[in-house]
Amino acid sequence: EVQLVESGGGLVQPGRSLRLSCAASGFTFDDYAMHWVRQAPGKGLEWVSGISWNSGSIGYADSVKGRFTISRDNAKNSLYLQMNSLRAEDTALYYCAKDIGPAAALPNYWGQGTLVTVSS
Amino acid sequence: QLVLTQSPSASASLGASVKLTCTLSSGHSSYAIAWHQQQPEKGPRYLMKLNSDGSHSKGDGIPDRFSGSSSGAERYLTISSLQSEDEADYYCQTWGGVFGGGTKLTVL
Numbered sequence: 335e336v337q338l339v340e341s342g343g344g345l346v347q348p349g350r351s352l353r354l355s356c357a358a359s360g361f362t363f364d365d366y367a368m369h370w371v372r373q374a375p376g377k378g379l380e381w382v383s384g385i386s387w388n389s390g391s392i393g394y395a396d397s398v399k400g401r402f403t404i405s406r407d408n409a410k411n412s413l414y415l416q417m418n419s420l421r422a423e424d425t426a427l428y429y430c431a432k433d434i435g436p437a438a439a440l441p442n443y444w445g446q447g448t449l450v451t452v453s454s
Numbered sequence: 455q456l457v458l459t460q461s462p463s464a465s466a467s468l469g470a471s472v473k474l475t476c477t478l479s480s481g482h483s484s485y486a487i488a489w490h491q492q493q494p495e496k497g498p499r500y501l502m503k504l505n506s507d508g509s510h511s512k513g514d515g516i517p518d519r520f521s522g523s524s525s526g527a528e529r530y531l532t533i534s535s536l537q538s539e540d541e542a543d544y545y546c547q548t549w550g551g552v553f554g555g556g557t558k559l560t561v562l
Contacts, residue, residue, distance in 0.1 A: 381551025439549055440488040442500040442513055
């Protein structure tokens with residue numbers, strides 16, 4: 335059974351940093367691309383970033399480019415999101431998602447999310 | 455620019471069928487999409503990948519009541535024999551991380 339468990343969310347002040355983690359199990363992690371998708375309170379889904387199976391291809395939404403960094407450790411079956419210079423508009427539930435294949439395209443499994451609140 | 459357009463809301467009666475639409479922007483009618491369901495207070499769940507020719511591959515455990523079809527730039531999700539647990543938000547998504555705005559389905 336595919337399992338994706340996010341952690342690292344919390345309350346953080348504007349301008350500070352936070353690092354999210356996603357522990358994956360139930361599939362061969364290094365065969366698949368991975369994504370971070372967020373959902374602000376009462377809003378729709380917004381893709382944040384994606385990374386291919388070997389980290390060779392990485393993409394970011396314009397809203398986070400230059401502030402967020404996605405990475406993965408295939409030896410630890412883990413996905414990360416380093417978030418710097420956080421803003422109030424980054425407040426959201428952040429989901430980790432597994433792709434259907436090795437190159438970042440479409441997610442087919444989702445975690446339960448970790449909440450990030452940016453407020454002073 | 456690649457954009458996916460969904461109606462904000464839809465409704466149908468218990469036991470009936472409903473067809474939700476996702477429209478690809480001009481020049482992108484050959485793109486495949488994915489449909490995701492998000493029940494209230496839950497994380498999203500992948501329903502299916504839907505190709506431009508209407509062929510689709512469903513996720514694990516998705517009931518036969520859920521099906522997909524395509525026509526030009528339109529991608530459809532049909533839910534038959536509606537059940538109360540089908541009341542949810544439905545999102546389409548395509549390459550490059552583009553999401554539609556979602557359709558809130560109410561089961562009457």
